[in-house]
Amino acid sequence: MKLQKLPLILLFSAVLLGGFVYFSELRKESQPPAAKTDSKSIFALKEDDIQAFTIQTLKQTLKFEQIPMAIPAGQAGLKKTSSWxxxxxxxxxxxxxxVAFLLNxxxxxxxxxxxxxxxxxxxxxxxxxxxxxxxxxxxxxxHRLILGKPNFNRQFLYALADPVENPTQDLAVLQVSIEFQNALDRPLSDWKQVKEKPKPSPSSTPRLK
Known part of the structure; x- marks a missing residue:
């Protein structure tokens, strides 16, 4: 009698195991695939290749270009030969x-x-x-980058990269670093080089002993 119970127990266990595996696989198939989060470069661009750029905001329009620098005699090996x-x-x-922060x-x-x-x-x-x-x-x-508002958690800005002038199809809206907002949302004075104040010359008045 004990020998007959053993096969029944094994059969019952196999049925339970098979049911568990079936429903587990069914649940996996019903779950939506995870969103792909592979980051891709937007522009085939190097920072040193940029020769001029323009920034247009609701507050102001700024234009910059690289100007060749005069190289002092005997220093022809200088790497930096232009200034913004x-x-x-x-x-x-x-x-x-x-400038370097934005261009990077x-x-x-x-x-x-x-x-x-x-x-x-x-x-x-x-x-x-x-x-x-x-x-x-x-x-x-x-290259043109048009920047919009931050996304819901303020980690990215919505953007358009090199958009066509008169689009007739859907736009490809990207999400770019929120650091663009930090690079651009600044007063005009931040874009200008701070001029060093001349050091006061030592007084020529003799000290009284």
Whole structure:
């Protein structure tokens, strides 16, 4: 009698195990695939290749270009042979650190997703009017990045990269680093090089002993 119970127990256990495996696989198939988060470069661009750029915001329009530097005699081996100059709205030497921060963002900009968006919904992403538009020029190319508002958790800005002038199809809305907002949302004075104040000359008046 005990010998007959053993096969029944084994059969019952096999049925339970088979049912568990079946429902586990069924549950896996019913789950939606995970979203891909591979970041891709937006522009085939190097920071050193940028020769001029323009920033247009709701507050101001700024224009910059690289100006060749005069190389002192005997220092022909200098790597840096140009400097950034602001040409609009004022003509002055640009702040190198501020410019470098923005251009590095442009050259290394990535996005992990592209959202197909009807043209009529541009305003929902803050792209009409945009927060800012950056136009960067190299010797043979011009790249434009249009920046909108932050996403829901303020980690990214919605953006359009090299958009066509009169689109007839859905837009490819990207998500780019929120650091673009930090690079652009600054007063005009931040873009100008701070001039060092001349040191006061020592007084020629003799000291009284």
């Amino acid at each position: 100059q602001m040409i609009a709205p004022q003509k002055t030497t640009a702040d190198e650190a501020t 963002l442009m050259a290394t900009a990535t996005s992990d997703r592209s959202l197909p968006t009807p043209i009529s919904r541009k305003a929902e992403f803050g792209l009409e009017p945009p927060f800012a538009t950056i136009e960067a020029k190299t010797s043979n190319q011009t």
